[in-house]
Amino acid sequence: MxxxxxxxxxxxxxxxxxxxxxxxxxxxxxxxxxxxxxxxxxxxxxxxxxxxxxxxxxxxxxxxxxxxxxxxxxxxxxxxxxxxxxxxxxxxxxxxxxxxxxxxxxxxxxxxxxxxxxxxxxxxxxxxxxxxxxxxxxxxxxxxxxxxxxxxxxxxxxxxxxxxxxxxxxxxxxxxxxxxxxxxxxxxxxxxxxxxxxxxxxxxxxxxxxxxxxxxxxxxxxxxxxxxVQIHPTSFYSPTSGRRFLISESVRGEGGILLNKQKERFVDELLPRDLLTEAIRKQMIKDDLPYVSLSLETMDAKTIPKRFPAIYRHCLENGYDLMQEPIPVTPAQHYLxxxxxxxxxxxxxxxxxxxxxxxxxxxxxxxxxxxxxxxxxxxxxxxxxxxxxxxxxxxxxxxxxxxxxxxxxx
Ligand SMILES: Cc1cc2nc3c(=O)[nH]c(=O)nc-3n(C[C@H](O)[C@H](O)[C@H](O)COP(=O)(O)OP(=O)(O)OC[C@H]3O[C@@H](n4cnc5c(N)ncnc54)[C@H](O)[C@@H]3O)c2cc1C
CATH class of the missing domain: 3.50.50.60 (FAD/NAD(P)-binding domain)
Known part of the structure; x- marks a missing residue:
């Protein structure tokens, strides 16, 4: 009716x-x-x-x-x-x-x-x-x-x-x-x-x-x-389907570094999004992995949960402690x-x-x-x-x- x-x-x-x-x-x-x-x-x-x-x-x-x-x-x-x-x-x-x-x-x-x-x-x-x-x-x-x-x-x-x-x-x-x-x-x-x-x-x-x-x-x-269409270079990698959780640009802005399979830096993390996405994709092909790693080892570990509480919590719920270890990240569609x-x-x-x-x-x-x-x-x-x-x-x-x-x- x-x-x-x-x-x-x-x-x-x-x-x-x-x-x-x-x-x-x-x-x-x-x-x-x-x-x-x-x-x-x-x-x-x-x-x-x-x-x-x-x-x-x-x-x-x-x-x-x-x-x-x-x-x-x-x-x-x-x-x-x-x-x-x-x-x-x-x-x-x-x-x-x-x-x-x-x-x-x-x-x-x-x-x-x-x-x-x-x-x-x-x-x-x-x-x-x-x-x-x-x-x-x-x-x-x-x-x-x-x-x-x-x-x-x-x-x-x-x-x-x-x-x-x-x-x-x-x-x-x-x-x-x-x-x-x-x-x-x-x-x-x-x-x-x-x-x-x-x-x-x-x-x-x-x-x-x-x-x-x-x-x-x-x-x-x-x-x-x-x-x-903009692809964001760093979303949290997950093998399951569903919305991808974003790992904000500011994590890299405040010192986060990107590492390849050998745990070496391979790119300037503060490149514009499209150029960084391209570099990450190339690295993923070289490493034969669906992700690269993002590490916050350059930051004072104690400040991480305070500065990035939502990101820290999400990673922890998914088995990664950002204060202790790198997390897997991969590009995902983000913006038009x-x-x-x-x-x-x-x-x-x-x-x-x-x-x-x-x-x-x-x-x-x-x-x-x-x-x-x-x-x-x-x-x-x-x-x-x-x-x-x-x-x-x-x-x-x-x-x-x-x-x-x-x-x-x-
Ligand atoms: C995870 C994530 C993090 C981001 N971080 C940042 C950031 O830090 N800084 C920044 O500048 N940008 C960021 N962005 C981008 C930014 O958030 C968005 O581009 C911006 O908020 C878009 O706002 P909007 O009002 O246009 O659309 P939205 O906020 O997406 O709202 C769209 C609305 O339209 C409604 N709608 C859609 N279709 C219909 C329909 N047929 N009928 C009725 N209602 C409809 C939806 O229900 C919703 O209410 C981020 C985006 C994402 C996804």
Whole structure:
């Protein structure tokens, strides 16, 4: 039987996805704009909640050129320079926003503690232990749940868009017994994350299967660069199937070394991800093993459980004590650089449709994403999308008032 609660609901904005992009977008609307957020699973099941290493930020004005160059170099200089500039220039404002949402970043002597990740020429990554994504996304989810103008529907997959007259006016959702409903809004924002669920070996949640891209393409929006898939060089090796546990870049940034079968170092551990992945694959072939080893012997062993509690715990549960011995690591699918083609305000080529976060492609990452830039990019451009949509709603309200005034006058 149809649920009338769900049938033909009308909102100002519908956001699909409760990751960092969808949540932060919703929180950047004024509170008189009615927002519905839909998610396929529980609200805290998105890659955003898994992010470990941290978020890159412009440490000080002098760091600009170095941050810009690191991002361009990792992307093989195929990034959109305007997008990179916008991301870096907005980064400090975004961190201040997060602090207002009570996000706690690690400090040392009352100063931010910056960690260093692969591809960065200096330490400029803020983090919360090795649970940065959970800290940020959890606080944003808490804030969104408190807002009266935001409604969150969990376990509600979006299966199509409503697109009469070549513009997007809503979404089709599936109810608990498989029945279909339409929800309407003048603006629809897709924040459905990546494609890792399509792979056998991926660090992503399995329910992330590129749905936003499929829906956008089906309804005539342009996609681009779908071949730009990032493989993370170091996931915890396991012979069983299922999601691969990530061993963050910051483990190498803080001294972790990679060893071959002979227990010798064979590569610069801080190369950008694509180059390091290639070197590891070559070494695995030489060694005739499905993994190489990652050792933290250069770190003070006692600090390991404190600095990387989640990673330490995972390895221990799987029979390895990182304080005492190396762990087996292997590359796994991690991130998609391409996606729904958008401009710097998140607008797709289909009227009324926006895309933000990993499902979008604004070309900020070029051919290869720099560590820590995904959380930052998702936040920067989801805020811009919210501002762009809010302005459109305001302008439309003003036009409607003006027409109303004209009608009275004449
Ligand atoms: C293990 C891991 C560690 C990472 N570490 C870092 C890091 O340290 N720093 C960094 O910058 N980046 C990191 N990343 C990348 C980063 O976390 C993601 O790229 C980013 O969080 C994506 O955010 P998002 O909001 O676009 O998508 P997600 O957080 O993945 O959210 C997608 C949402 O869409 C919903 N959804 C999907 N399809 C549908 C549908 N059909 N209907 C309804 N809802 C749907 C999902 O349920 C989910 O709520 C990491 C990624 C992984 C997997």
């Amino acid at each position: 149809k649920n009338h609660f769900l049938e033909n609901r009308q909102y100002d904005v519908i956001i699909v996805g409760t990751g960092i992009a969808g949540l932060f977008c919703s929180l950047n609307f004024p509170d008189d704009i009615r927002i519905l957020i839909l998610t396929k699973e529980a609200a805290d099941r998105g890659n955003s909640f898994l992010a470990q290493g941290g978020i890159s930020v412009l440490k000080n004005p002098e760091d600009y050129h170095s941050f810009f160059n690191d991002t361009m170099k990792a992307g093989h200089y195929k990034n959109c320079p305007q997008a990179v500039h916008t991301m870096i220039r907005s980064s400090t404002e975004i961190i201040s926003d997060l602090v207002r949402f009570n996000v706690q970043f690690e400090k040392e002597n009352d100063q931010w503690h910056y960690t260093r990740e692969g591809g960065h020429s200096s330490a400029r990554t803020l983090h919360h232990e090795d649970l940065t994504g959970k800290e940020i996304s959890g606080k944003l989810l808490q804030a969104a749940r408190m807002r009266k103008n935001i409604e969150i529907l969990e376990f509600t997959p979006v299966v199509d868009l409503v697109c009469p007259d070549q513009s997007c006016k809503g979404v089709i959702i599936t109810g608990p017994s498989g029945e279909k409903y339409s929800c309407r809004a003048e603006h629809v924002v897709l924040a459905t994350g990546g494609i890792g669920g399509l792979y056998t070996h991926s660090t992503n949640y399995p329910h992330l299967t590129g749905d936003g891209m499929k829906l956008a393409e089906k309804n005539g929006a342009a996609l681009e660069n779908l071949h730009l 650089m391409g996606g729904i083609q958008v401009d710097l305000e998140g607008q797709a080529s289909l009227k009324g449709l926006y895309a933000i976060g990993e499902t979008s492609s604004n070309r900020v990452h070029g051919l290869n994403r720099l560590a820590g830039n995904s959380l930052l990019e998702s936040l920067v451009f989801s805020k811009r999308a919210a501002i762009n949509i809010s302005n459109k709603i305001r302008r439309k309200d003003e036009e409607d008032d003006f027409c109303h005034y004209d009608a009275i006058k004449y």
